[in-house]
Amino acid sequence: MRKALVSAALVALLALIADVRRPAAQFAPFWPAAPQQLPPATAPAADNVEQTRTAPHRSSTAPRKHKVVRPPPNQLKLATKNGYERVSDLVNFPKFFPGLGIILVKPDTLPLGPFLCFDRRDRLIATVYMVPNKDIDDHKSLEGAGSARPVDHVSIYFNPGHPGVDVPHYHLVLWHVTRKQEARVAK
Secondary structure (H helix, E strand, O other): OHHHHHHHHHHHHHHHHOOOOOOOOOOOOOOOOOHHHOOOOOOOOHHHEEEEEOOOOOOOOOOEEEEEOOOOOOHHHHHHHOOOEEHHHHOOOOOOEOOOEEEEEOHHHOOOOOEEEEOOOOOEEEEEEEEEHHHHHOOOOOOOOOOOOOOOEEEEEEEOOEOOEOOOEEEEEEEOOOOHHHHHHOO
């Protein structure tokens, strides 16, 4: 009976978190529509430059027009500007945790979160909610902030406690990358 209640509570929590309302963590879109939102470009890599001719000349000295493709904004820096802090700066926790990567949270949202997980190249790969067992046992209603990125798949697993959330709880992981891309944070 208890397992059925826990399962029902986790399904209900997932339904709450998968809400389509605007998320609390306001990240810039992955590819901003307005050019003024992009960071200034320095020297782009050679594979990011598209060269086109401006005139149909046959001369090899014809002027070329370069189209510069700028990288998307750094999601980790945007999160820190929006009040998120590294868990490793708040409690005794590794800077890079295998399986979840670099983890950030707003301290006032503990223990639930959301916790934002980044790979080594500062790309947002997952959003994690840590739901204490007591909240599930007490049939507490929970609301998550949602996610700023599309969700590819969801993982739910038990954790007996760790620094920052030292009570038994469940991790509800909203993956923004494919199962294959999860390997970015495996080591």
